[in-house]
Amino acid sequence: MKKRKIVCIIMGGGRGTRLVPLTKERCKPAVPLAGKYRLVDIPISNCLNSGMNQIYVLTQFNTASLHRHIQEAYKFDPFGGGCVDILSAEQTDRSDGWYQGTADAVRQNMNHFGPMEEGDLYVILSGDQLFRMDLADVVREHDAHGADVTITAKPLGLDEAEGLGLMRVDDHLQITEFVEKPTDPKVIQSLAVGESVRQKMVEPGNKDYCLASMGIYVFNAKTLIEALDSDTTDFGKEIIPGLLGEVKMFSYVFDAYWEDIGTVKAFFDCNLRLTDTMPPFNFFDEEARIYTRARFLPASKMNSCRIDRAVVADGSIVTDSDLKRCSLGVRSVVSDGGTLENVVMMGADYYETEDDFEENQSLGRPNIGVGHNSVIRNAILDKNVRIGKNVILDPTGLPDNFGPDVDVAIRDGVLVVCKDAVVPDGFVMKA
Template identity: 45%
Template sequence: MKNIISLILGGGRGTRLFPLTKYRSKPAVPFAAKYRLIDIPISNCLNSGLNQVYILTQFLSVSLHRHITSTYKFDTFAAGFVEALAAQQTLDSTDWYQGTADAVRQNLRYIQQRGIEYVLILSGDQLYRMDYRDMFKTHMENDADVTIGTLPVPREDVSGFGVVKLDENGRVVEFAEKPQTEEDINHYRTSPEWLRSRGLEPRGREHLASMGIYLFRRDVLVDLLTRYEHTDFGKEVFPSSIASHHVQSHLFDGYWEDVGTIRSFMKANLDLVSENPPMALDTEEFRIYTRPRYLPPTRMAGAMVKDSLIADGCTIGAGTVIENSVVGVRCRIGRDVTIRDSVIIGADYYESDEELQHKSSSTPAVGIGERSVIQGAIIDKNCRIGSDVRIINDSATQQKECDNVTICDGIVVCAKDSVLADGWKLEP
């Protein structure tokens, strides 16, 4: 695995995850109480024996760079690295990245280093566990030029994915980006018998969708990016390579979630609080790494917590009820608070006793004040939620810009550093 270099694409503007992306890039969005989305693909790489990792960034990258720098450090003998490559002006290019393929094109010199034979292209905002050694094995056994990770999906989901058609050996012979017509959808159906022959039980999932994970022979990738002016991997580079190169499918049948919207972000978080989560966090075999914060244990004074994740360094008051929710680091939650079906991302710091004593009486402390009720909401970092605040979308509004909050897909989102004074209520 030492001759493979991994490139994680940092994503675009992340408009569908706004306001969580108001101050940070998509991969830097906090997730599952104590992680960030970028920790998932990086951990997959490290657990697969890949320790040469570049993250290509462009938009609002300061938070992401800080996290990478403070988290992923190798000792002198490990000879590995996890580094961010921000968009920059060079003698060859003065433009921003024009797309995923262009981002790699502008950094070709990093993958043309001595000893690199393969390039693994990953997304920075997907949730899954994969041992990339299995994908590399598929690539080598089939003598492929390109191998793409594919996931079986049900017919009703096909229109939201790029799907592939395979020959009997698993080689990709056709590709369609989000087919819409019945004729096209039927054309890309995979035989259930063939799937079973590969050890995969279809269960109504007879279409193979692209996961946006690509393994290239380095020289093939360099040739494709220098010969053509393609800007996007999924829509241009990958489809064009099918006719001219051997493109192989690597089947994956585990949990996979593309966190591209507020609703998918909320769902992915709350999926993890169940008794049998689709992606277990408490496993020794395939750990998820993140920044060590050295925070104290969480203290709960007579609170009731059910089906929830609670991170380190929290203080939760007496009489508080937390159900089916995720509570991030350093959360200060007052007495008799009710939190249901929500994601509380946490705080970057503790307010000192001196700061609390001298703050304005009209400005709540960082955290959640007494007797507040939060349901079906996402509270971003460092928010100041006063006492007797009610954050519930009673009117089932789908989209709305309000005072200090945004409603996206019916979910109330308090942006980072928002302030909701005592007694604030969401108006219908």
């Protein structure tokens, strides 16, 4: 009997404008996460842990670092038939433009996914979320309902639902109404879920909930192919509402940790929560590992440090410093006397040598990392930053200030030192 084909498609997003300046030089899926991972590792790992290994990442902006990461991280033997491929926008006889939306991106790449037969599925995921989900269970429920489309949905309190796609379901979880990003409280209130959804929740309590789309879809192959035979460009705004009432569309209720990492503030808060004693997302789960590139770095060195909750990735060197609620990425270097509080430091792509140190000194340029006696609070330090001695960075009380030519920016109240930026000795940014 022919094995069922399941093609997983990860939406890499457009310019990632809400994550600027973290996306100035990289696409959204390539943004570092939790010290040693990239955002794209989350959906890829969910696919692999669910037994799905035909995976395509669709993106079109600043893809070089994403290509390098995926080529280094995901290698398959020739017998398993697996792949993780990046599909960027390309000129063809049928199209010569950029992706116009999520649906248009899938449409332009249908020829790359190979032939699909009756019973085959497309699984579409977002590239900027932190979650752990058994996609095989979603497929089982999709089949049990006899669905043409299944939308994974997160129960959220009514006060948390603004700006998300919301749905109404019947007692069998069939979707009867879909509203894209409502803002009217009365509309949101009218979409409060019933008992059938509450029974799927772990601890619903007494508050009211609504079902928010997670942007993860399972499509029967025939249904998706027919839906894309149009000029529609977006799943949430056009494809899903257009199919409502025309095909069997069901909800899969997911009541576990899920975080949409679409903004600088969400990214910052998500990383800092991982330093908690019991973080909401468990990277230590060996039954459902999160995969990434194997770098073969040495263990980290912590010399005479005072630490209150920190995640420190491989190859870091921290000397005589105070760390409070910090996430340090691979090859992070913090010199003696440093004070870091609420800091996400992405680390570096390489170590500097003695020759590099001499050259830096001759140029009056700080070494990569955080210099002596520097104080940094509420900040994201992107890759390969050079922060000098006696620097003070604290955005508290300062207005947002970011743009294409700003190397030390503030966005959503979070200070961001951009990739490869140089902050000279004695620089102060504080209220």
